[in-house]
Amino acid sequence: MVKMNYMEAVRDGMRQAMIKDERAYIYGEDVGFYGGVFGVTKGLFEEFGPKRVRNTPLSECAILGEAMGAALNGLRPIPEIQFADFITVAMAQLVDCIGTYRYRFGYNLPITIRMPSGGGMSIGPFHSKSLEAWFIHSPGFKIVMPSTPSDAKGLFLAAFEDPDPVLFMEHKRLYNTISEDVQEGYYTLPLGKAAVRREGNAATIVTYGGMVGLAMDAADILAKEDIAVEVIDLRTLWPLDEETVLNSIKKTNRVLMLHEAVKIGGFGGELVARVCEKAFGYLAAPPLRMGAKLTAPPVHPVLEKVFLPQVEGVVAKIKELLQY
Amino acid sequence: MVKMNYMEAVRDGMRQAMIKDERAYIYGEDVGFYGGVFGVTKGLFEEFGPKRVRNTPLSECAILGEAMGAALNGLRPIPEIQFADFITVAMAQLVDCIGTYRYRFGYNLPITIRMPSGGGMSIGPFHSKSLEAWFIHSPGFKIVMPSTPSDAKGLFLAAFEDPDPVLFMEHKRLYNTISEDVQEGYYTLPLGKAAVRREGNAATIVTYGGMVGLAMDAADILAKEDIAVEVIDLRTLWPLDEETVLNSIKKTNRVLMLHEAVKIGGFGGELVARVCEKAFGYLAAPPLRMGAKLTAPPVHPVLEKVFLPQVEGVVAKIKELLQY
């Protein structure tokens, strides 16, 4: 075990993939000697050289086109979209070409697309978004949003090994803010398995990525009032570990879907609807949601606080569930 | 009143806008002398000339960029994205530039973007999609999906007059398949107002666009078994006429959200979640959803039938609701 922060864990995941598999290579804007705008790829250029860790021009269509062709011709590309927000310039390559290829033509595309996501850093409308709902609504993707260093590494390597395109949406606010002991060397964690981060029987919070910490904080606060909240970290959004979610709800009968993405039209709605479809009879209160407001992410922290879910809001929602 | 089919009604809406307002102009690929690939703009080139009805190169980023600049400089552009599916090449212009401009900078963008949507015509993965869920999840858009000729015309003109960007997602399968008496001249219908297409007290179907007909067919079938289904046509997805939806559910206590878009991550989840948040106590059965499968739209009708909701499925879902 080695103590690593979230960024180091993602980096170590990449490094392990690069060591183990010659077909792996990393590329994107600034990922070379600069080590990426967040520093995630630092040192990899020096270790693996310019062929396997490569800068590109500011051309996201070309970057994802390359990923697809390279995967079809035997490589295992690891492209980076510098901020998830910028995927809007290359949606056709992602959603139309990559996402549908296996269904239409029957060939696998082992591509791991890294897309640093999420907000809370006062960097505004185009460096803060969480766009996962678009990709869940589009066929062909597996979507990973890890919340801990260990998960980040183990799920990255599972994504890397996976025969299908995986969107690896690491949360940039976590890069330097959380660390823990992480297993050394190469290991994978299964895609599609949620983690129960905290057990409880009063209500369930289903969340992932950047909101897991907030959910745990809310649970701490509520614990002081003897309210035991169960916190489920989905880890992989698709495939969805429905079983873990439903089992928890069957126990607690109350659920809050919490995410950093915009609430309206977000993944929370899908989760609520699935729970209604499969466990309606267990619900003692309406399944609730929390997410960001339907605005661009504003810059000033005072505004961004309104935009993003806050711990007091989560606590209040749980109380609402309990008082229903 | 004049009998018009859906396509003629959209065209007449455009024509009225062009006659009334010099700032209106229509442009896009093939919209000129060809009259558009579906024929929607037929005759407008002859009537209004090449300046106001203009072909463009195959350049959707430029098309939407133009719309934004022209709107800021006093015009009222009516661009066409030939098939809604192709918006993926210009998402940054749409979602990032156009959608957020008013919030960020405070200026209105009176743009009506026409995007023929929807499937059921055996034209496969990239000419059949319904992408509205992406845009509901993105701030700044009003979204209209009309289901009748009268609505198509009246809502088009309301969209045209609106100070904000409106996505006018006409359903291409309806173009030649439905017609009715439509008011002549210039008239608008309010955005954000649903229509109760059929009253009933057994269950509610909330739907819009291409699925309204299917819902009505299902209601006909169920009526024969003395099951009175209420059918709500949202007409405008955002702003949402929540009141009409909730009122109906308070009466019927059972609801099915039906859309042609992919069910997973679709607008149905948002509707279910909102109903749970606001009328949970009225629900006698789980709010259900129907939508397309999470695949690319397949071509062969046998497959597309599996992909898209069918009337038997709707009937079965309503019975499921009633038997809960």
Next chain:
Amino acid sequence: MTTHTLKYDEKAPIPEEKLHEMYHYLLLTRTIENQIDYICANQTKANPFLIGKGYLSIGQEAISVGAACTIGEKDWFAQSHRDLAAHLIRGVTPLEIFLQYRCTSRSPTQGKEGNVHFGPTDRHLIGFTSHMGQNLAIALGTAWASQYRGEDAVTLTACGEGASQQGVVHESMNYAAVFKLPVVFIINNNGWAISVPVKEQMIIEDVADRAAGYGMPATVVDGNDVMAVYRAVKAGVDRARKGEGPCVIECKTFRMTGHGTHDPATYVPKADKEKWAKHDPIDFMKNYLISNKLWDEDRDQKLRAEIKKTIDVAVNEAATDVPPDPSVAVQGVWSDPSIPVE
């Protein structure tokens, strides 16, 4: 500017078998597409033999034939929607083509896709996506993978002059140049993007002129002269194979049909069509072969009869195929079939 015209010997000898092969594929492609056109025009809407429309390369087959004949099995072709010939040359059978158009159970895309939305990857073709220029970006990756492994395989890729106004084409060309990728970009300039004439798409004469802006050589050839296409593309391929990087080859041609089989193309000036009809790629090649004593009417009749028979057999065989099983609709999105699609 640092760039230059792609130079090649415009009289370079082409082996006799290659000439015959190209003529064969010109005829085969034309005959298949005529058949598709005929069927589309005559089938009933209620019970169609082929699903949807045909997007044909009639009159511009020489581009696909000339290009695809320059490369081998290990190479790649990320094709456009008017590259039926490349499919045939890379081993796709006429039966597979008709099945693909019929969308029936034995169709290579299982009925999920139709017509030109095709390109079996095991034959080093790239499945076509409607958003036009996208295959040019995918070509970057197949080419890069070859380069990465130190192989000398090259990738051809093609799009229309309409698609070349798209952003993705710009990004792809520049990117290929930056990484000196073994890619040959082929532009099929057929004068139209659906109903929009080339003069309304760009004010320059030649898309090829853009290559200079990426530091690549380029050339413009008569796209209806299969030998000219072959020689130019071959020069590009040889260059790319030697590690000298990408280039652009623009092939001037004319769309002799509508955009699709549904489009009567009344917007196309008659005079233009007539002019190009006189320069049909098949007639041109036949004349060349005959006047060089490499071919005669007798062999021609025989070849045409043979091709007709092949196609009749394929159509008859395709006719026996049944609609896909409905269960296919929900299969194959992910490698793991247990992931729900609902």
Next chain:
Amino acid sequence: MTTHTLKYDEKAPIPEEKLHEMYHYLLLTRTIENQIDYICANQTKANPFLIGKGYLSIGQEAISVGAACTIGEKDWFAQSHRDLAAHLIRGVTPLEIFLQYRCTSRSPTQGKEGNVHFGPTDRHLIGFTSHMGQNLAIALGTAWASQYRGEDAVTLTACGEGASQQGVVHESMNYAAVFKLPVVFIINNNGWAISVPVKEQMIIEDVADRAAGYGMPATVVDGNDVMAVYRAVKAGVDRARKGEGPCVIECKTFRMTGHGTHDPATYVPKADKEKWAKHDPIDFMKNYLISNKLWDEDRDQKLRAEIKKTIDVAVNEAATDVPPDPSVAVQGVWSDPSIPVE
């Protein structure tokens, strides 16, 4: 190719007041940005005076100054993220700039946006969107609307050499040429896109070479010589105003700071930076003015003192502003405030 170099008189006289105006804005821009740089380097993370990073134009101000000084109120400037000068020239005050960076209640974007994500539309600037080349496409529309109404207003638009590798830039340039729109495309080639040097972005020397591929004239100028920029852009503007269509002007410069105030840019070779430091646009202009007896040290000191004072006043005034009211966060998405955002 049918295109040509944008011709203009490289010695065209520039009115004395214009020279002084340009020098003034060079100094004003530099002083404001130095101040921003200083504040960013010295403020505490916990209680910052400015929110986020500065994306500065230090060392390349002459491009924005020279360009914006060629146009009038009715014209438009769809700017890049290194065009602070254009804002000032078009009437944005230093106070507004500091408020924009502070994101406080009186900020022109109400704290919703920060730093260079700015551009008040009532001053015919276009709010900047992070996805880089997007403003070039928006410029098509402002220009088209002017043309549509028969006005002779022109639109300038700018982006970096990095952005010029994006698809949207290609589409925009071609589209402007097709419709002969009154647009002048300005490329700020400062040698870097964050950490990626221009040699890894493209293998040609000049982005301007791409103009030929759209049928537009182009020229390359010394981006650190404000007079050269002014003359070239003015020639483009005059042309566009006469209805002769768009052109491209590439301004060679160098990014003398990091990409943002957070970036020490250790990847930039020292020698390059030193070379360009000797060709600072402000020193250059000052020397020119003094050696032509249009300026003297005395006036220079006075101007600098005046500017310093203006900025001190602005900073002090900005300092008094308070954080935005939280309610602002959910306002303004639509014209109709009743539409829910939750």
